[in-house]
Every structure is written in C-alpha cells, then in structure tokens.
Amino acid sequence: MSGYRCASWCRAFGARRPRLARTCARTWRIAIPKSTSDSSIGRSTTGMPRCCPTSSTSFWGEEYPGSAFPVQSGIHRENFYTDPIRLVVPADGALTGSARSNGTPRRLSDLKDRPWALEPSGTRIHTWTVAQCHDAGFEPCVLAHTPDPLLNIQLVRCGHAVYFVPSLLGEAHFEGIVPLDLPDRPSRTLFTAVRTGRETHPALLAVRDALTRAAQAIERPPAVRTLEA
Numbered sequence: 001m002s003g004y005r006c007a008s009w010c011r012a013f014g015a016r017r018p019r020l021a022r023t024c025a026r027t028w029r030i031a032i033p034k035s036t037s038d039s040s041i042g043r044s045t046t047g048m049p050r051c052c053p054t055s056s057t058s059f060w061g062e063e064y065p066g067s068a069f070p071v072q073s074g075i076h077r078e079n080f081y082t083d084p085i086r087l088v089v090p091a092d093g094a095l096t097g098s099a100r101s102n103g104t105p106r107r108l109s110d111l112k113d114r115p116w117a118l119e120p121s122g123t124r125i126h127t128w129t130v131a132q133c134h135d136a137g138f139e140p141c142v143l144a145h146t147p148d149p150l151l152n153i154q155l156v157r158c159g160h161a162v163y164f165v166p167s168l169l170g171e172a173h174f175e176g177i178v179p180l181d182l183p184d185r186p187s188r189t190l191f192t193a194v195r196t197g198r199e200t201h202p203a204l205l206a207v208r209d210a211l212t213r214a215a216q217a218i219e220r221p222p223a224v225r226t227l228e229a
Helices: 013-031 124-135 149-157 202-217
Strands: 005-008 041-043 057-063 075-090 115-118 141-145 163-166 177-181 187-195
Touching: 057 202, 075 149, 075 202, 115 124, 115 149, 115 163, 124 163, 141 149, 149 163, 149 177, 187 202
Parallel strands: 005 041, 005 057, 115 141
Antiparallel strands: 057 187, 075 163, 075 177, 075 187
C-alpha cells in the first residue's frame, strides 16, 4: 500500500489534527505492520466530489441538520461519530463594553442584540448558525468571522461574543464559558467517504478506527442547561 491520502472537510478537526494524526499513525502500524504508506492528513477546501478523485483517497466530512451532502454515485459513505453542537456564552453572562442584560439566556431569541462570532460565510456551520438565528426571529449581529474555533472560543471567554461550537473541540477548551443546549439538541454527523469498492481497504479501516477512537477519547463538556423553545 502506498500513497493513501485523507482529506478533511471538518472545521473542528483543525484543532484536533495533531492528535488525530498521531492516533492514525499508531493504528496504521498496528493494523498494517508492513505498510509503506506515505499517507497525509489535511483539510480539503474543494468539497467531496474532488476529494475522492482516485481510489487511494478518502474523505472526512461533516453534515449539519438541514444541510446534507447530496448522494453521489460511485461514493461509499459511512458515519462514524455524532457530535453535539453547543451554544457557548461568557461564564458571567456579561458582554464587555455593553449595556445588555447579564445572566445566561433562557431562549435563543434573548441573544438577538448580542454580538456573535461566526465561521466564514459559505461554511456549513455558518449557514446552520444563521438559520438558527433566523428561526428564532433575528439576524445575528456579527462581531467577527474566523475559521479558527479556538479564537472564537476566546472571544466568548473574554466577554466579546456568543458562538455555536461542536463539542468535539473538547472540555479543556471550555473553561471560562457556559455551554448550553438548544431545545432540539442538534448535532453534526461526521463521516468518511471513499470510492465504491474501496470501503474495506485496510488503510481506510485503520483510518476509520483511529478517527473513532480519537473522537471517543475526547471529554465533551456537558451542557449547563437546555434553552427553552
């Protein structure tokens, strides 16, 4: 086996990529001891159709409620993790430089006048976040657009914004903020995709096992409470 490549479309994988790479490498050596693979782990920005151009490429994707990847002929997809999405607000409930009321919100609509940190426009979590705000009856007041979830978390911790974040980021990064659940407790689905016929390839099975192990080993922060509908 040589040249097996992995491409990721998952934003929260960015902060976890070193750990995932180490776990994948260990699993590869155990599962395929004679492997000479020069596999690389990175993130694609081109989408699934171009991420599986050859039989030696696998794709890691994320799917948000109401934003499913289209079914594609010749592509085998398999889910491997369900990741709760949490709303995070400053621990003391206050926003710096603001006269807005303190305290954690009871409903999502309570945040209509508060600044938001969002992923860049065009990303799936940005589209999903804006849709949640629209469903609650308001247009989010965006303080910052950044693809870095750790930077967005820091904006929340410092009292500058509120933010939706996947729990896969890990409990260690949730210090100083309050995680809240939405009434329907939404989650994103993480999956792998590969050309049909390659789904039982030893390298792909090793990658899937490594991803599952790494995700399950992360301590996810429990929600303090659930917002009212």
